[in-house]
Amino acid sequence: MDDVLSIAVQKSGRLSEKSLDIIRSCGIDVNADSRVLKAMASGFPLEFLFVRDDDIPGYVADGVADIGIVGRNEYDESGVPLSVVRDLGFASCRLSIAVPHGFAYTGLESLEGKRIATSYPRIVGGLLKEKGISAELVVVSGSVEVTVDIGVADAIADLVSTGTTLKMNGLDEVECIYRSSAVMIARDDMDEGKKELLRRLLERIDAVMMARHKKYILFNLPEEKLPEAARVIGGMKSPTVTPLMDKGWVSVQSAVDEGRFWAVFEELRRLGAEGILVMNIEKMTE
Ligand code: PRT
């Protein structure tokens, strides 16, 4: 039988849509409408397993799935030995210490002897141990933000993205202790056929992720400004240059980092660039 790679993704939650999006941008489609437990993809020998995120590291470790997409926090908290093969960048959040107003927090040492509620005892406990702080961890599986109010904890360590939840519960975020985003995890002991499938999948993911951070830019420029323009654009190899019918003018094309785009745009305008055209890139390689 031909090899099939199996991937565990979150059935329904913050990771679900984006996990499917990134795979779909790789030309791999899956019918996840009914969100059944298992579904075979088309366009690539990939089988999806839709499960709760907490179960993903364990399923990959046990061989129920070969790879998975999960928050780095869930992976680290699981403690299972797998490889993080890619940081996919989405669902980013931080694990922070939050205290009620009036708690005089000056650093982690302020937590000495306190009760700290969290859903991440391994990550939080590991950090406190490393800093030589002894505190009592109150492990709760949800609604960590209410534990101070109901009197079971003095402070909390919870995931934060916008900070609204903490504010609404009268807590101050005082220190970020860990950062997370969605990662792809994999078992190390896959057979060669599956390893080859994973290599092909990662190559596609890299092409998609690289393209997401770039814009393709095309413009006309007086030829004598070319060396300066090339310096402004930077990145990649040299830009593609085509002569125009108008003597002394060239057409230039290149990929540009999205983060630098406006700075590049303004510099090119200053150099006399005209007819600037900017396009999204769907996929690209180095
Ligand atoms: O049902 P299942 O077990 O699969 O899902 P789940 O409810 O356990 O997880 P889910 O879907 O809520 O989160 C999945 C992953 O998303 C987490 O493991 C994180 O890696 C990531 N993520 C990103 C977040 C957040 N941002 C986030 N803000 N996970 C949780 N939160 C919670 C946080 O715990 C707090 O309650 O959102 C609240 C804070 O949000 P703000 O915006 O008010 O700060």
Ligand code: ZN
């Ligand atoms: Zn969960």
